[in-house]
Amino acid sequence: MDWQAFEVSLKLALLTSVSLLPIGLALAYLLANSRFFGRELLEAAITLPLVLPPTVLGYFLLVGLDSNSFFGGLFVSLTGHSLAFSFTGLWFASIIYSLPFAVQPMLRSMESIAPEIREAAWCSGLSKWKTFFKIELPLAWPGIVTAMVLSFSHTLGEFGVVLMIGGNIAGETRTLSIAIYDSVLAFETAQAQSMSLILLGIALVSITLVFMFNRSRSRLVQL
């Protein structure tokens, strides 16, 4: 059992899902409440990681994060560190490829709030911010929890993009899924099995908890 890889995976998944909370909320709010030119294109771009092969996404991210690229170069000039093959680069890439898993559930739950509820809040004197925190956020909470759990589980299990961006640096970019791959190649079946079972257990438990939460919530809040 590669505990170091487990720690990297857990750290990456936690940081990614926490980072996706404000990013996902902002994007979901924008998509749910505004009509603007290019809205569909933005939604498609967010959904792209769902359908694109991880290697393709990984390739573009690798090119984008490279020190010779604009973004990668800017990061180097600001911090002195390279994004490619680093934990920070991996974190950034994870945010991109888990974006649809965060935005979609948040967007669906925000869209399910009847417009009159929002208007009733305004007519009751609540500012737009207060309406968001007191009305929209609590009502969209099941979608937000689902988004967090899905992006956590998805980041924990991602393989292709991690391999392309992070490589396989122990303690830095070597995640549990990469460690499983290495174990299988080295015929260390018992180790591969125990690590796979851990990933399976985490995914199953977290998604079951989401379903249980959403069911109890829908019993409480009926529109």
Add this chain to the structure above:
Amino acid sequence: MLKVTLRQTKPIALDVNLHCNNGDILALVGPSGAGKSTVLRCIAGLHSSKTGQISCADHKWFDSETKTNLKPQQRRIGMVFQHYALFPHLTVFDNIRLAFSKQQQKNLDKVDDLLARVHLTGLAQRYPHQLSGGQQQRVAIARALAREPDVLLLDEPFSAVDRVTRRKLYLELNSLRRSLDMPIVLVTHDLDEAAMLADTMAVIHHGKTLQQGTPEQLMYQPDNVAVAKQVDVRNLFEGQIIKLDDRYQLRWHDITLELGPKEAIDHTQNVAWIISPAKVILHQRVRPSRGEQENPVTGQIVEMLTLRGITTVLVAVAEANNLVIQMDVSQHVAERNSLEKGQQITMSIIASAIHIMKK
């Protein structure tokens, strides 16, 4: 007092002129899609028309000339939505308290006062889904009043409840309004509801206010045929005005009807005219009355319908090209005179109740 003037051509055409005094209920009536709810949304600040003015209690809420357009939060409105739009994750108590201003937040007794006013004492800790439709509507009214608004806006508030509950809520609103010193605007497509509750009614059609007046004015003295049709006038016919010395008569096919002295006639050509079914008087066989000399018309009963003690009799008048005129008589009068389908009867069309309109 609430004053509303709205004009725009797109996306929904609006040509609206309304006013409502404090303590009065103004009902906006008209068919679905006529723009009634849009007008209400404009008053609430949820929609803005291209041009116009909205003022309430001496505050200018909207003025296209000075580019004034206050947000709903700044307008001191109380709004009851069609499906109430209660916050489903909050208790009745919190639904109401959330609408309190900052100064009121600590005055929690006010929630109980408001609940008592809408007969919901003891339900403060319930969630909206644990309430009946009628109870939800009362919470929505309490929430609307929590802000101590300058105007109360009701968007089809009775459409989502059953008939029995609706009748109960009518009575409650009627008694509640006596304690409210603010204009109340009620949107409804139910004419009976409007006539029962409102002090004034405004007919809106294709986004335009056709007429504002008391329910009686709109029902019995509509300005034109369009208003008459919108308020579902039952006896609407065409005719010609005949001038005879200094008085006027109405020619209705082969029948000549005398007109009341008060009827101001400034159109001498073809006109439209109406008569309330209650002002068509049956010539009773058992007890003839002196009024029988007034505009007597004979016809054959083609249909009869009794509802809550009132029998509506449909009579085809041969001399008027078999046009059907409706007459309301009380059920016991219909029974005492043994009225039945196919029977020939004579009625009087009361001259003073004939209302003439431009065609």
